[in-house]
Amino acid sequence: MNTIQTIQCPNAECHGTIQFDPYLLIQGKSFSCSTCNSVISLNQESKEVVKDTLEKFDELKAQTKS
Numbered sequence: 001m002n003t004i005q006t007i008q009c010p011n012a013e014c015h016g017t018i019q020f021d022p023y024l025l026i027q028g029k030s031f032s033c034s035t036c037n038s039v040i041s042l043n044q045e046s047k048e049v050v051k052d053t054l055e056k057f058d059e060l061k062a063q064t065k066s
């Protein structure tokens with residue numbers, strides 16, 4: 001199952017994108033931009049937000065499957 005997501009690099013001067021696996025992200029793994037090496041990772045607060053999003057994502061997938 002491919003869960004890789006892509007987001008715009010947080011570095012405003014960089015027009016790259018960062019690919020990340022949200023499941024690894026919520027486990028504390030960080031991901032870096034291949035263009036400028038900016039790193040994205042989660043703090044404790046945003047962890048909850050991502051978890052909520054993933055739960056909704058999972059629900060959606062479950063509905064699509066049936």
Ligand SMILES: [Zn+2]
Nearest residue numbers: 009014033036
């Ligand atoms: Zn970048």
